Amino acid sequence: MSASIRMMRPRAAAAPQGATDANQAAGAAEADAPRAWQAAAAPILSIRDLSVAFGAGAAAVPALRGVSLELHAGRCLGIVGESGSGKSVTSLAVMGLLPQPAARITAGRIEFEGQDLLAMSAAQRRLRRGRAIAMIFQDPMSSLNPAFTIGDQIAESITAHEAVDRREARRRAVELLRQVHIPSAERRFDDYPHRLSGGMRQRVMIAMALACNPRLLIADEPTTALDVTVQAQIVELLHEIRQERGTAIVLISHNLGLVAGLADDIAVMYAGRVVEHGPAHRVMAHPEHPYTVGLLGAVPRAEPGDQPLVAIGGSVPDLRTLGAGCAFRPRCPFALPECDTAAPAPRQLFPGHRAACHAAPLGDTP
Amino acid sequence: MNPAAPDAMTTTATIATTPATPAAAEAPLLRVRGLKKHYNAGGLFGRRGRVAAVDGVSFDIAAGETLGLVGESGCGKSTVSRLILRLMDASAGSVAFRGTDLTRLGRAEMHNHRRDIQLVFQDPFSSLNPSMTVRELVGEPLVVHRVDLHSGIERRVAELLAMVGLNASHMDRYPHEFSGGQRQRIGIARALALEPQLIVCDEPVSALDVSVQAQVLNLLRALQRQTDVGMLFISHDLMAVRHVAHRVAVMYLGRLVETAPTGALFGAPRHPYTRALLDAVPALEAGQRPRMVLGGDLPSPLDPPPGCSFHPRCAFATELCRRSAPELAADESGHGCACHHWRELPPWQGLSLSLTQPPAPRLARLLERFRQPATPVMPATPATPA
Numbered sequence: 001m002s003a004s005i006r007m008m009r010p011r012a013a014a015a016p017q018g019a020t021d022a023n024q025a026a027g028a029a030e031a032d033a034p035r036a037w038q039a040a041a042a043p044i045l046s047i048r049d050l051s052v053a054f055g056a057g058a059a060a061v062p063a064l065r066g067v068s069l070e071l072h073a074g075r076c077l078g079i080v081g082e083s084g085s086g087k088s089v090t091s092l093a094v095m096g097l098l099p100q101p102a103a104r105i106t107a108g109r110i111e112f113e114g115q116d117l118l119a120m121s122a123a124q125r126r127l128r129r130g131r132a133i134a135m136i137f138q139d140p141m142s143s144l145n146p147a148f149t150i151g152d153q154i155a156e157s158i159t160a161h162e163a164v165d166r167r168e169a170r171r172r173a174v175e176l177l178r179q180v181h182i183p184s185a186e187r188r189f190d191d192y193p194h195r196l197s198g199g200m201r202q203r204v205m206i207a208m209a210l211a212c213n214p215r216l217l218i219a220d221e222p223t224t225a226l227d228v229t230v231q232a233q234i235v236e237l238l239h240e241i242r243q244e245r246g247t248a249i250v251l252i253s254h255n256l257g258l259v260a261g262l263a264d265d266i267a268v269m270y271a272g273r274v275v276e277h278g279p280a281h282r283v284m285a286h287p288e289h290p291y292t293v294g295l296l297g298a299v300p301r302a303e304p305g306d307q308p309l310v311a312i313g314g315s316v317p318d319l320r321t322l323g324a325g326c327a328f329r330p331r332c333p334f335a336l337p338e339c340d341t342a343a344p345a346p347r348q349l350f351p352g353h354r355a356a357c358h359a360a361p362l363g364d365t366p
Numbered sequence: 367m368n369p370a371a372p373d374a375m376t377t378t379a380t381i382a383t384t385p386a387t388p389a390a391a392e393a394p395l396l397r398v399r400g401l402k403k404h405y406n407a408g409g410l411f412g413r414r415g416r417v418a419a420v421d422g423v424s425f426d427i428a429a430g431e432t433l434g435l436v437g438e439s440g441c442g443k444s445t446v447s448r449l450i451l452r453l454m455d456a457s458a459g460s461v462a463f464r465g466t467d468l469t470r471l472g473r474a475e476m477h478n479h480r481r482d483i484q485l486v487f488q489d490p491f492s493s494l495n496p497s498m499t500v501r502e503l504v505g506e507p508l509v510v511h512r513v514d515l516h517s518g519i520e521r522r523v524a525e526l527l528a529m530v531g532l533n534a535s536h537m538d539r540y541p542h543e544f545s546g547g548q549r550q551r552i553g554i555a556r557a558l559a560l561e562p563q564l565i566v567c568d569e570p571v572s573a574l575d576v577s578v579q580a581q582v583l584n585l586l587r588a589l590q591r592q593t594d595v596g597m598l599f600i601s602h603d604l605m606a607v608r609h610v611a612h613r614v615a616v617m618y619l620g621r622l623v624e625t626a627p628t629g630a631l632f633g634a635p636r637h638p639y640t641r642a643l644l645d646a647v648p649a650l651e652a653g654q655r656p657r658m659v660l661g662g663d664l665p666s667p668l669d670p671p672p673g674c675s676f677h678p679r680c681a682f683a684t685e686l687c688r689r690s691a692p693e694l695a696a697d698e699s700g701h702g703c704a705c706h707h708w709r710e711l712p713p714w715q716g717l718s719l720s721l722t723q724p725p726a727p728r729l730a731r732l733l734e735r736f737r738q739p740a741t742p743v744m745p746a747t748p749a750t751p752a
Contacts, residue, residue, distance in 0.1 A: 082575040197663040227438035228602060229660040232646040236659050254576050257648030261655070280652035285726070290735075291577075297733040298580035299650055300609035301721045308587065309609060310733045311580035315545035331577075333735035362732055 042114060044248050045071040045094065045216060050108035052089055052098065061319050063089045063103070065272040068346070071265075073215065076242060076249040078263030078280065080256050080295070082316050085269040087252045091218045094250075095135050096125040112216070131161045134209035138221040140201035144193040150204045151177075151189030157211040176207040180237060199230035206237065210245075217241070218250045223258065235262055256295050260284050265352075268292050271317050271327035274346065278353030288355035288362055290334045326358070334359040393465040395596040396427040396450070396564055401459035403445050407668055417667045419445045421620035422459070424694075429563065432590060432597040434611030434628070436604060436643065440664050442620040443600050447566045450598065451485055452476055463564070481511045484557035488569040490549035494541040500527070500552055501537040507559040526555040529592075530585060547578035554585065564596045571606060583609055604647055605721065608632055613700070616640045619667060619675040622694055626701040632717065636703035638680050641714055649718030656715070674706070682707050 052064040064086045071077045081087040092098045094110055096117065110117045112133065117125060137143045145153060154176055155169035164172070170189070177185035180203040193201055202222060209217055219238060223231035239262055241247055253259050259266060259280075266283045268276040268291065276289040287293045297310030314331040325340040326332070332339065336358050346356040403420040420442045427433045437443045448454045450461050452468055461468045468479060484507075487493035494503055504526055505519045515522055524534040530551040541549055550570065557565055567586065571579040587610050590597055601607050607614055607628075614631045616624040616639065624637040635641050642660040649655055662679045665671055674691050677683035686706050696702030716722070724730060 082577060199663050227664070228604075228646040229438065229642055230663060232657070232659045233661070239654060255648060256576075257650050260650065260652045261648055263652075266652075284650065284652045286728070287732075290732075293729065293732045294577060294736055296650060296725065296729060297736060298577055299721075300580075300583070300605040301650070301723070301725075307737075308584040309580040310736045311584055312577040312736060313581070315547050315578055316575050333738055 041072055043070045043111075044073045044113055045069070045250070046109075046111040047090070047094070048109040048111070050090070050093060050110060051106045052086075052093055052103055053106050054103050056104070059320075062322070063272055063319065064093070066108070067269070067272070067274055069267055069274060069277070071216070071248055071250060073248050074242070074246040075265065076251060076263045078259030078266045079250060079252045079269060080254065080259050080266060081252075081269035082254055084271070084316055084319060086272040087269050088220055089272075090269075091135065091220050091250065091252055094218060095129060095133065096122075097129075097135075130157060130214070131212045132214055133216045133218065134212070134214040135218040135220065136202070136205050136209050136222045138224050140198060140205045140225070141193065143205055144201060146193050149190050149192055150196065151191075154204065154208050154211055157208045161212045172211070173207075176210060177204070179210070180204070180207045182207075197230075198226050199233060202226060202230075202234055203237065206234075206241070210241065210247075213245070214247060216248045216250070218252070220252045221254070222251070224253070231258070238262060256284075256292075257299065268295070271322065272319060273327065273343075273356060275328065275357070276353075276355045277346070278350070278355075282350065282353050286350075286353075288349050288353065288360045289328075289357050290332045290359065290362065291328050293362070294331075326356075332359075334362060393462060394426040395429045395431075395464060396598075397460075397462040398426070398446075398450065399424045399460045399462070401446065401449055401461065402457045403442075403449055403454070404457040415668065418620050418670070419667060420449065420456075423617070423620075423622055424459075425615055425622065425625065427564065427596045427598060429596050430590070430594040431613065432599050432611045434607035434614040435598060435600045435617060436602065436607055436614060437617035438602060438664055440619075440667070441617045442667075443617050444568055446617075447485070447568050447598065447600055451480075451483060451566060481507070481560040482562050483564045483566065484560065484562040486550075486553055486557050486565060486567040486570045489573045490541075490546055490553050491573070493553055494549060496541050499538050499540055500532075503541070503552060504555045504559055507556060511560055513560065522559070523555075526558055529558060529589065530555045531581075545578070546574045547581055550574060550582050551585065554582075554589070558589065558593070561593070562595060564598070566598045566600070568600045569602070570599075572601065572603065579606070586610055604632075604643060616643065619665065619670060621675065621704065623676065623705070624701075624703045625694065625696065626703075627699070630699065630701045632722075635714060636701065636708040636711075637676075637705050638682055638711065639676050640703075641711075642679075644717055647717065647721065650720040651718065655718060674704075682711060 047067055047069040050064050050067045051062065053060040053062050055061055067086065067090055069077065079087045079090065089098070093105065105118060112128065144150070151170065151173050154173040158164060158169045158172055174185050174189055177188060182188050182200060182203055196204065223234045226234065235258065238249060238251065242249055251259055251262055263280045265278065266280045267274050268289060270291050276283060276287065276292050283292065287296060294310065294312035298312060300309055312331050317327050317330070324343065326343050329335050329339045338358050344356045344358045346354040347360065348354050349361050401420055401423045402418065405417040405419060407415055407417045423446060425433060435443050435446065449456045456469050463479060463483065468476065471479065501523055504523045508515065508519055508522060523537060527534055527536065532548065532551050532555070541552065544552065570586065571582050574582060583606055599607060599610055611628050613625065613627050615622050616637065618639050624631065624635065624640045631640065632644065635644055642658055645657040658681070660679050665675065665678065671678050673689050674687040677687040680687065684707065692704045692706045694702045694704040725733060
């Protein structure tokens with residue numbers, strides 16, 4: 001895990017190198033406002049240099065290798081990555097739901113509202129889970145108990161955290177069903193999960209997650225199992241929840257476009273690391289990591305003439321066989337000699353915009 | 367590369383509207399007419415009715431043409447592919463392959479036709495036998511169909527692997543040694559082994575990592591141009607369909623609701639459902655954009671709504687839509703739409719510009735770097751002086 005130590009430097013220590021100074025100065029004027037705002041409020045969620053390994057000893061697989069992320073109250077952070085990039089492991093670590101004893105947190109801190117979650121007892125964490133931090137999973141069918149009505153399951157998530165009687169729990173559960181736009185909520189309360197469509201089930205999951213009015217909602221691929229038209233409905237619903245309740249949201253997806261539609265900030269993950277992190281509009285319009293560039297090119301869009309799509313060659317690396325260098329190196333057309341030997345640390349290239357790439361800022365010269 | 371394609375588009379479209387019976391020589395590669403698949407939905411307490419999984423689907427595919435078949439899960443698009451391959455029997459309708467109706471063939475006759483129509487599966491993890499080497503997997507169709515190869519199976523397998531961008535040295539490896547994208551290449555090599563005239567691709571990229579999907583899409587398109595094979599490309603990913611298909615058919619609850627040349631479908635979609643599908647495609651830019659979000663879900667095919675099956679979710683539905691189901695009628699450009707009111711719909715705002723315009727100059731220049739390696743194999747280490 002020597003590679004992750006490089007990433008463990010606090011952000012201030014990761015001094016921008018000469019090439020980035022001009023870039024920074026150029027953006028300094030624009031950046032003053034968001035920076036002042038960020039300094040004023042402590043982040044609701046702060047992940048520092050988090051490393052997680054599955055298994056032990058020589059066979060250990062490093063799933064996260066020094067991940068640092070930050071989310072402010074009421075904001076939405078989108079995490080984009082492919083299978084094995086570590087996006088789901090990150091969310092499970094925040095929830096305290098990493099499979100035990102397979103997964104070990106080998107380094108790092110997770111702070112929620114200033115308190116270190118990793119230092120808490122299991123009981124203390126359970127108190128926060130559901131009440132302060134709630135999560136929506138990818139597959140709404142396997143996350144609901146088929147033997148109980150949806151109403152009972154929502155009511156249970158209320159009574160588990162608050163001392164309310166059955167009638168009050170039912171009233172609030174119906175109200176939640178209404179808020180997630182389930183038609184005839186009163187009647188649907190007594191339906192079993194199998195009677196609902198995939199989109200409806202995901203709405204029920206969201207209603208359960210909202211039951212205790214959490215301050216942070218983690219949505220892990222909430223639309224992946226759903227049809228495209230229903231995906232759009234769920235994204236719309238998350239947008240509404242954010243606006244009406246001010247809930248901070250972590251939205252995890254493999255779809256860059258989907259995340260960009262909702263998130264204020266985007267973190268792109270690759271092979272257990274955050275390779276790029278910045279304001280959504282900046283990352284989409286001015287990506288600084290070659291992987292993000294490739295992802296933007298891989299989406300079919302109108303192309304001049306009949307050119308093939310831009311494809312990132314090769315495939316996602318095996319985490320067990322990562323060397324000392326940058327994990328994206330074998331697929332990267334911008335690679336430099338140092339990419340083979342040293343994993344790049346995240347560097348700030350523009351206020352609030354960081355990329356972990358030796359070649360950044362990506363220029364035009366070959 | 368494909369001189370027949372524009373012609374084929376217009377001819378197939380006119381044929382679709384005229385019930386003529388041209389000679390077999392003029393017949394398109396594949397002509398599907400009135401294809402239906404009904405199931406008896408027998409409940410525990412007696413017969414409850416019929417499910418029309420596919421309810422009267424007609425389309426043509428010309429040689430060298432790709433037809434994209436788009437729809438949400440449960441709309442019947444995979445059933446269509448199984449009916450064409452005769453992995454199940456149709457309740458009604460015909461599937462004419464070069465003039466021969468496959469639905470009427472006996473078992474032995476069908477076997478002879480199977481080599482001409484091949485399938486690329488969705489999931490390369492479950493569709494390759496884990497105990498067979500690549501040599502056996504790709505060579506198996508040749509053995510099954512007793513293809514007499516003078517130069518030997520080995521040479522043909524190497525040739526096929528080269529076609530899909532794999533190395534002949536991979537021949538003795540097992541599927542688990544490959545990534546998802548590579549496995550899908552093996553599946554494609556297997557489908558190509560018998561030099562089929564038609565390839566049915568059922569969601570060929572949806573099980574792959576995003577960064578690998580583009581490789582497979584490029585490969586399918588390149589192969590089609592090289593071999594002039596006809597292709598039925600089934601997907602729920604509209605942007606992928608837009609990239610590979612010459613024509614697109616949109617399916618909803620067992621029926622086609624719109625068919626059009628790709629440019630027309632994405633430029634000026636007529637059916638409200640097609641518009642909703644296009645609006646649901648995430649844009650490549652930050653922030654929300656105004657769009658029409660379709661309410662509700664796909665209705666149960668067990669209990670389809672009367673009239674137009676889309677009317678309960680349609681913002682433009684009228685009394686007419688609740689009463690009578692519109693027929694799909696194509697105009698002379700080959701653009702057909704099954705909607706009573708398509709002419710009266712408000713103008714469509716179009717796809718997000720981020721999806722239709724070339725990327726900004728800086729991004730375009732950066733993306734150009736990814737095009738440098740000619741084959742989608744690992745790029746070699748660039749010789750950089752230290």
